[in-house]
Amino acid sequence: KFDFSKLGQELAGGSGIEELMADLGEALNSGGDDIRMLGGGQPAHIPEVNAIWRRRMEEILAEPGALERMLANYDPPKGNPRFIEALTTLFQREFGWPVTDANFSVTAGGQTAFFFLFNLLAGEMPDGSRKRILLPLVPEYIGYANQGTCGNLFRAVPPKIEKTGEHEFKYRVDFDALEITDDIAAICVSRPTNPTGNVLTDGEIERLSKLAKAHGIPLIIDNAYGAPFPNIIFGDATPVWDEHIILTLSLSKIGLPGTRTGIVVAHPRIAAAMASMSSVVGLANPNIGQTIARPLIESGEILRLANETVKPFYIEKSRQAREWVAESFGEGFDYYVHRSEGALFLWLWFPGLPISSAELYERLKARGVLIVSGHYFFFGLEDEDWRHRRECLRMTFTMEERIVQDGIRTIGEEVARAWAEA
Numbered sequence: 213k214f215d216f217s218k219l220g221q222e223l224a225g226g227s228g229i230e231e232l233m234a235d236l237g238e239a240l241n242s243g244g245d246d247i248r249m250l251g252g253g254q255p256a257h258i259p260e261v262n263a264i265w266r267r268r269m270e271e272i273l274a275e276p277g278a279l280e281r282m283l284a285n286y287d288p289p290k291g292n293p294r295f296i297e298a299l300t301t302l303f304q305r306e307f308g309w310p311v312t313d314a315n316f317s318v319t320a321g322g323q324t325a326f327f328f329l330f331n332l333l334a335g336e337m338p339d340g341s342r343k344r345i346l347l348p349l350v351p352e353y354i355g356y357a358n359q360g361t362c363g364n365l366f367r368a369v370p371p372k373i374e375k376t377g378e379h380e381f382k383y384r385v386d387f388d389a390l391e392i393t394d395d396i397a398a399i400c401v402s403r404p405t406n407p408t409g410n411v412l413t414d415g416e417i418e419r420l421s422k423l424a425k426a427h428g429i430p431l432i433i434d435n436a437y438g439a440p441f442p443n444i445i446f447g448d449a450t451p452v453w454d455e456h457i458i459l460t461l462s463l464s465k466i467g468l469p470g471t472r473t474g475i476v477v478a479h480p481r482i483a484a485a486m487a488s489m490s491s492v493v494g495l496a497n498p499n500i501g502q503t504i505a506r507p508l509i510e511s512g513e514i515l516r517l518a519n520e521t522v523k524p525f526y527i528e529k530s531r532q533a534r535e536w537v538a539e540s541f542g543e544g545f546d547y548y549v550h551r552s553e554g555a556l557f558l559w560l561w562f563p564g565l566p567i568s569s570a571e572l573y574e575r576l577k578a579r580g581v582l583i584v585s586g587h588y589f590f591f592g593l594e595d596e597d598w599r600h601r602r603e604c605l606r607m608t609f610t611m612e613e614r615i616v617q618d619g620i621r622t623i624g625e626e627v628a629r630a631w632a633e634a
């Protein structure tokens with residue numbers, strides 16, 4: 213009935229992230245437990261973590277005026293000054309980075325930070341040229357894919373695939389294939405990577421950082437799962453920041469996704485641009501996550517929470533999920549699991565899969581198991597013929613054991629059926 217603009221069609225015309233979030237929200241709100249939700253990036257409800265949110269809410273209620281300041285005030289668009297001060301001190305103390313309050317901006321979730329960053333740096337430039345964001349390794353986070361306000365914003369490079377075990381592999385940046393042409397506005401990686409659980413090595417990050425610096429462009433590191441919080445990293449990885457690095461963080465994966473709190477650490481000009489964009493798009497940011505988390509950041513309790521509760525919880529979840537995969541896969545088909553180095557997902561690769569991963573998603577959905585088809589994560593890549601992009605899926609291992617175990621068993625059955633019918 214009404215005509216939508218090009219931008220309207222881009223944002224409202226359907227996307228992988230919309231399908232995923234709709235599946236997720238419906239499953240979590242359905243009340244029934246007939247759906248095995250291995251789709252979205254919903255963090256687990258960890259009892260010790262939820263107890264801290266409850267305690268903080270009680271403290272806020274008990275402190276005169278605190279509830280009113282949280283609910284009845286607008287914050288400045290850059291974020292709450294006390295929250296930012298707490299972050300600055302934490303990053304100086306923990307990592308020794310030369311940051312000041314001017315390097316920080318809060319956004320309504322990390323997702324919003326990416327919408328702002330990508331459209332700030334890339335797209336149609338004042339001189340009429342078009343710039344893009346380089347993804348040095350795909351598969352990469354599905355949530356970036358549809359964020360361009362003037363068409364496809366991405367150029368992606370396929371990875372090197374290294375088999376690291378009988379049923380295990382790891383993607384590596386193919387530096388020989390990486391070309392930083394004049395139309396590249398920034399390089400972007402998530403570390404740990406959603407969807408694969410990959411953690412780019414310190415060496416890979418150093419090379420990407422040097423490349424970005426040499427070309428005078430930013431390196432965006434999406435630290436939604438990284439240090440210092442939630443620190444869902446299972447091995448060693450050094451956090452890095454520099455004036456040409458834009459680091460994004462979020463309170464979601466430590467357990468506050470409902471508060472929509474993202475954090476950008478960047479050159480003051482970029483941080484200020486985030487605040488300007490927040491004011492145009494949303495006036496101010498949600499206050500609740502900042503109010504809950506600030507004392508934990510000031511006291512360092514957030515680090516203990518990340519390192520002593522959240523990280524070990526997901527290490528065990530990952531181990532268990534891989535054990536169930538090993539138990540229920542392998543009869544009648546070949547499979548590989550990406551090395552699980554962080555984040556909330558297993559990335560499964562079925563070489564030669566006779567149906568597409570999108571068809572596998574449909575068959576699993578019909579059986580009440582929700583996953584995300586791998587094809588969504590290869591955006592920005594021109595090589596449509598590369599089979600690999602239709603042979604993978606992402607499953608989340610955060611839900612309760614029964615759901616994850618049963619979901620994995622069903623995935624195994626459906627892949628075996630696809631092969632048996634081929």
Ligand code: PLP
Nearest residue numbers: 253321322323402406436462464
């Ligand atoms: N970046 C990555 C890699 C993610 O996985 C997510 C959420 O799943 C986000 C950013 C955005 O998270 P939020 O908007 O909840 O901070």
